[in-house]
Amino acid sequence: MGRFQIRALCFCVLLLVFKTCIADEQHKDRIYPGFQASQVDWGDHVGLFLLSNNSAFALGFYQALDVKLYLLVIIHLGTDKVVWTANRGKLISKSAKFVFDKNGSAYLRGSDSVAWSTNTTGQVASAMELQDSGNLVLLGDKGSILWQSFSHPTDTLLPGQEFLQGMQLKSFRNSNNVFHYLEIQSGDLVLYTGYEPPQIYWSLAVDSRMSNNNVIGNIHSLSLASNALNFYDANKSLLWQFVFSDNKDPNAFWSAALGADAVISFYDLQKGKSVTSEATKIPQNSCSTPEPCAPYFVCYFDNWCQCPSLLTSRFNCRPQALPTCNSSRSSTELLYVGEKLDYFALQFTKPSLLKSNLSSCKEACISNCSCLVLFFESSSGHCYMFDRVGSFERSGANSTGYISYMKILSDGGINAGQGKGNRSKHILLIMVILIATIVVIAGLVYMGFLYYRRKRLLDYSQEILEEDNGKEASSSSGLTNYNSDRLLSDIQLSGPR
Ligand SMILES: *[C@@H]1O[C@H](CO)[C@@H](O)[C@H](O)[C@H]1NC(C)=O
Ligand SMILES: *[C@@H]1O[C@H](CO)[C@@H](O)[C@H](O)[C@H]1NC(C)=O
Ligand SMILES: *[C@@H]1O[C@H](CO)[C@@H](O)[C@H](O)[C@H]1NC(C)=O
Ligand SMILES: *[C@@H]1O[C@H](CO)[C@@H](O)[C@H](O)[C@H]1NC(C)=O
Ligand SMILES: *[C@@H]1O[C@H](CO)[C@@H](O)[C@H](O)[C@H]1NC(C)=O
Ligand SMILES: *[C@@H]1O[C@H](CO)[C@@H](O)[C@H](O)[C@H]1NC(C)=O
Ligand SMILES: *[C@@H]1O[C@H](CO)[C@@H](O)[C@H](O)[C@H]1NC(C)=O
Ligand SMILES: *[C@@H]1O[C@H](CO)[C@@H](O)[C@H](O)[C@H]1NC(C)=O
Numbered sequence: 001m002g003r004f005q006i007r008a009l010c011f012c013v014l015l016l017v018f019k020t021c022i023a024d025e026q027h028k029d030r031i032y033p034g035f036q037a038s039q040v041d042w043g044d045h046v047g048l049f050l051l052s053n054n055s056a057f058a059l060g061f062y063q064a065l066d067v068k069l070y071l072l073v074i075i076h077l078g079t080d081k082v083v084w085t086a087n088r089g090k091l092i093s094k095s096a097k098f099v100f101d102k103n104g105s106a107y108l109r110g111s112d113s114v115a116w117s118t119n120t121t122g123q124v125a126s127a128m129e130l131q132d133s134g135n136l137v138l139l140g141d142k143g144s145i146l147w148q149s150f151s152h153p154t155d156t157l158l159p160g161q162e163f164l165q166g167m168q169l170k171s172f173r174n175s176n177n178v179f180h181y182l183e184i185q186s187g188d189l190v191l192y193t194g195y196e197p198p199q200i201y202w203s204l205a206v207d208s209r210m211s212n213n214n215v216i217g218n219i220h221s222l223s224l225a226s227n228a229l230n231f232y233d234a235n236k237s238l239l240w241q242f243v244f245s246d247n248k249d250p251n252a253f254w255s256a257a258l259g260a261d262a263v264i265s266f267y268d269l270q271k272g273k274s275v276t277s278e279a280t281k282i283p284q285n286s287c288s289t290p291e292p293c294a295p296y297f298v299c300y301f302d303n304w305c306q307c308p309s310l311l312t313s314r315f316n317c318r319p320q321a322l323p324t325c326n327s328s329r330s331s332t333e334l335l336y337v338g339e340k341l342d343y344f345a346l347q348f349t350k351p352s353l354l355k356s357n358l359s360s361c362k363e364a365c366i367s368n369c370s371c372l373v374l375f376f377e378s379s380s381g382h383c384y385m386f387d388r389v390g391s392f393e394r395s396g397a398n399s400t401g402y403i404s405y406m407k408i409l410s411d412g413g414i415n416a417g418q419g420k421g422n423r424s425k426h427i428l429l430i431m432v433i434l435i436a437t438i439v440v441i442a443g444l445v446y447m448g449f450l451y452y453r454r455k456r457l458l459d460y461s462q463e464i465l466e467e468d469n470g471k472e473a474s475s476s477s478g479l480t481n482y483n484s485d486r487l488l489s490d491i492q493l494s495g496p497r
Contacts, residue, residue, distance in 0.1 A: 029053045030127045035100040039070050048075070049098075052130045056253075057083070059130050061098075064091050072098060072108055072116065074136055074149060076255075079269050083134050083156045083255060084149045087116040088170075100128055104146070106138060118147040134158045157256040159224045169258045176291060178390075180262040187218025189231070190348075191283070193262065193290040195388050200348035201262065201290055202283040204231070209284070210240065224254050244280040262289035288344050290390035294318075296406070298341065300394035308338045308392075314408070323407050325369035333410050334362055334374075340401035342393040343375055346384055353383035362405060375402040 026042075027035075027050045037049045039061035047070065048060030055077065062073040062082060069091035074084040092110045100106045104125040107117035118138055123146050127139045135158075136149040150161040155171050157163055169182035179194040191202040204210060204219065220234040227245040230238055244266045245254075253269040263286060265277035286292045286302055293305030296317040300306070307317035314335065323332045353364055358376050361383035365371040371385040379400055395401025 026051050026058070028055075030129045031100055032127050033100055033102045033104075033125060035098075035128075037098045038096060039094045050128075050130050052132050052134070054132045056132060057130055057134045059136060061092075066091070069093065070096070074130070074134055076134065076269050078272050079267070079275050080273060081156075081255070081257075081267070081269065081275075083158060084136070084152075085154045088154060088172075090115040100125075104140075106147075120146045133160050135161070155258045157224055159254055162221050162223050164221045169264075171258045171262065172260045174260040174262070174291060176295075178291060180258060180260075180290070182258050182264065184219055184221075187220075189219055189222065191258075191262065191264070193390065195290075195390075199290065199345040199386075199390075201288060201344040203348065206347060207283070209242070224256055226250075227252065227254065229256065242282075245278045261286070262291070287391075287393045290344060293391040295390050296337070296392065298338070298392045298394055305391070310336055310338075311406075319408060321409060322372060323369070323409055327369075327409060329366065329369075331410050332366070332407050334366060334405040335408050337373075337392070337404040337406050339403045340395045341375070341404050342395040342399065342401055343384075343386075343389065343404075344393065345386070346375060346402065349384055351382035352385045353381075355381045356383040357381065358403065365405065365407060371407065373404060373406045375404050377402050 026045055026048060029050075029052065031050055037060075039047045042049045042060060045060070047062065048058040050059040052058070057074055058077055059074050060072070061070040062075065062085075063069075064071055070093070071082075071088070071091060072086035073082045075082050087108055090110070090113075092108055092115050096108060096110045096115065098106070098108055101121075103121050104123040105118055105121040106125075106128060108115040120138060124141050125138055125146055126141060129137045129139055131137060133150075137145055138147040140146045150158075151167070153161065153163065153167060153169055155169050157169070163169070163182075163184075165184040167183075171180040173179050181192050181194060181198075183190055183192070189204040190200050192198045192200045217233045217239055219231050219239060221232045221236075223230055223232075227243060227248055229242040229244065231240045231242070233239055245252075245268070247268065249268075249270075251270055255267050255269055256264055257267065258264050264282040266280065267275050267277055269275065283289065287299035292299045292303060294317060296311055297305040297307050311317050352371075353361060356364070356376070358378070361374055361376045364383060365374040365385055368385060370387045373386045373389045375384040375386075376382070377400070384402075389406075392404065
């Protein structure tokens with residue numbers, strides 16, 4: 001009996017050890033329908049539950065800036081760089097589950113909603129594989145591909161990943177809450193900023209490194225191949241190569257990432273944790289990006305930022321409020337920003353007026369309530385209007401540049417249109433406080449005076465008492481009482497005055 005119990009106990013312990021061993025081991029290469037995981041289950045492996053066969057990449061939960069929230073990511077372990085993210089914008093909690101269900105779909109189930117899904121329900125999925133390339137693939141029957149992360153990029157491209165028309169790289173938001181995007185548009189590759197409406201800041205067709213526009217034909221796809229970005233047409237014939245590094249090492253493992261700084265940078269992931277980006281970037285000059293500086297600052301020498309002097313004296317490039325279409329025309333004015341300026345979107349934007357002069361350009365902006373900033377080129381007469389701008393740029397050496405004005409509220413944007421009414425209210429309030437203070441001080445001075453007089457009277461009566469030698473004590477106390485009563489009534493009188 002006892003022996004049986006011990007044996008059963010041993011078996012239980014063994015089973016327990018075995019089970020935890022199984023639960024602890026990260027899956028390699030593939031997971032199968034029925035698999036579930038949450039960050040809590042895989043805390044011992046910092047949330048990572050699936051490794052690629054060569055252990056270069058891992059799939060798992062990644063802590064967001066808000067430490068209670070998580071993202072499902074593919075991470076490159078050698079560099080700790082996240083190369084793909086499932087649920088950007090819909091973060092999940094510690095207990096949310098990654099589910100690879102038997103109905104052919106993989107998804108992230110938050111507490112009350114689905115944060116992300118491969119949207120393949122109803123198809124026959126046999127396995128999910130994290131390939132050595134960093135591609136997460138949902139495999140169907142006989143090795144067909146139902147879904148793959150390479151077709152749903154976030155902000156990073158990896159070797160072998162084909163970036164096609166209709167796909168998008170989207171950066172993480174910058175400090176002003178602005179996103180940047182890479183897309184193939186009408187046969188050209190463009191970078192644009194997520195203003196409303198979007199403003200293009202780079203296109204392959206205008207990049208001078210394209211060595212005199214030798215790209216003939218429309219771009220249909222691009223991919224990383226060794227130390228270059230290759231551009232292909234619809235027939236997959238190579239149109240052009242953009243070489244971003246001299247390093248031709250066949251072991252290099254390149255990635256291209258669109259950063260929150262709006263720039264595409266190239267990294268050799270083989271270099272490990274100390275990896276830095278290549279000097280060659282897209283675009284090359286950081287002043288030609290939307291917000292290398294805060295809005296209205298002028299960017300020059302690649303990363304110097306300066307607020308134009310008139311804006312410095314008015315509000316140091318940080319207007320508290322800008323005119324809207326609700327502001328009356330008379331409450332707005334145009335403020336001179338400067339000349340020999342440039343703006344990243346000008347070469348991609350159609351002028352609002354083609355043959356204007358400065359005064360007609362200014363008049364057009366004043367009478368268009370959505371115009372906040374104008375650029376005028378005197379040599380061509382082109383007039384551009386924008387409802388939102390990022391940083392300005394110092395114009396190039398060979399360019400005459402643009403003259404720029406910005407629309408502001410006449411009172412400097414301090415009280416968004418209702419300045420006058422508020423100002424007189426302020427003055428009234430200050431007057432009331434001032435009078436009240438004077439009254440209180442006067443009251444205190446008067447009280448001090450009364451106290452001084454009373455003290456003198458007391459001293460005087462003390463002297464009399466001492467002279468009388470205690471004979472008439474009752475009359476002296478009467479005197480004191482009389483005085484303290486006077487004092488009280490004086491305080492009451494001076495109070496409300
Ligand atoms: C995984 O790697 C091992 C060697 O590390 C290799 O033998 C095996 O074929 C690989 N499996 C797959 C599916 O690539
Ligand atoms: C699969 O789909 C069927 C019907 O659409 C549903 O009833 C079932 O719960 C699903 N199974 C899983 C594991 O999601
Ligand atoms: C799945 O479908 C939903 C709704 O149609 C969509 O919002 C989501 O982006 C899709 N997910 C993927 C990975 O395509
Ligand atoms: C692709 O190839 C076909 C036939 O070879 C040709 O007719 C077509 O013009 C080509 N398209 C492009 C975009 O080059
Ligand atoms: C303009 O005024 C309307 C109604 O007064 C208000 O609903 C709207 O939000 C205002 N728009 C802006 C940009 O202030
Ligand atoms: C500017 O152009 C307007 C009309 O386009 C014209 O009436 C005006 O005279 C011009 N002003 C100057 C200074 O040329
Ligand atoms: C008004 O200004 C906006 C930009 O602020 C511009 O896009 C639009 O074309 C202008 N409208 C007219 C009629 O010029
Ligand atoms: C300016 O123009 C000169 C000749 O016209 C040219 O040699 C020089 O490279 C140009 N500089 C820039 C910055 O474009």
